[in-house]
Amino acid sequence: MEEQKKKKILSLIQPTNTPHLGNYLGAMCNWVKMQEEFDCTYGIADLHSLTVRQDPVKLRGQIKESYALLIASGLDPEKSTLFVQSHNPHHSELAWLLNCYTQFGELSRMTQFKDKSAKHPDNINAGLFTYPVLMAADILLYQADMVPVGVDQMQHLELARNICQRFNGVYGDVFTMPEGYITKATAKVMSLQEPTKKMSKSDENVNASVSVLDDRDTIIRKFKRAVTDSETEVCAREGKDGIINLMSIYSGVTGKSFDEIEAEFKGKGYGDFKLAVGEAVADKLAPMQEEYKRVSFDKAYIESCMKLGAEKAYKVSRKTLQKVQKKVGFIVF
């Protein structure tokens, strides 16, 4: 009984490139924390990643890596549902149905669509356009109450809410209205090289972002090279974007407040501070990296987890999909 009353959390990540520190602090850490309190479903959005041309061999590797990282970060495939989106055909099926309840105008207004079409003018495919509808299907299929997302996905979540309301308006309460939930850290981790820009997995400058699988020396070296300012004081004053970024990373991994950090580094230089941040980040990531090595080596285990996740996901989403099919007038056996 108690299981049923738990609020449902759902989120997916795209398997493109290894997650960076911002993804870790913003998404992965929170996913693990929520696992105890809520009924969680987490997935690898491989269908979404096809909206940009992918190399098949690399993509397969990234899906496995992303999935193994979920487990390595502390998510339990028994307690939560950990699945790969393409293993459950209901996502594509519901996405088609929802396409018919989404307006061309709405999709044209999505800023991510506009940005990505500007970036890839030779591949403005229909999937790129209807991407948010697939995301709405992901969310609504599992009757999610809460959806942790990065700020950049908030507009898509609003669209999912609009689709939900529209559908329920016509057919009655079919879908649960999802709430978006932004974690502060997601908005906060900036590039180590250009601290006014968000840390990005696809940054050309390798020193700008820290991958969760970077080794200790690499992590420390990247922090040593982090761009700061010409002052010497570790404090969160306006204009000190580089230092503020390092302070929020340090705070994110140690749990210390900004006041505590300022006190800790009073009278010390940026060199000491950068080293401390680098070491703290490396310490924080070490257990997950160890676990990742172990898990990713065990192919049979990963595969059994994927199968379990797919089965669990399928069972839940089937109920929703059948309900939708009945409502719109299809013949359901």
Ligand code: TRP
């Ligand atoms: N579009 C999201 C991103 O790029 C990933 C995603 C796909 C997602 N489906 C989702 C996030 C459903 C939350 C809920 O970050």
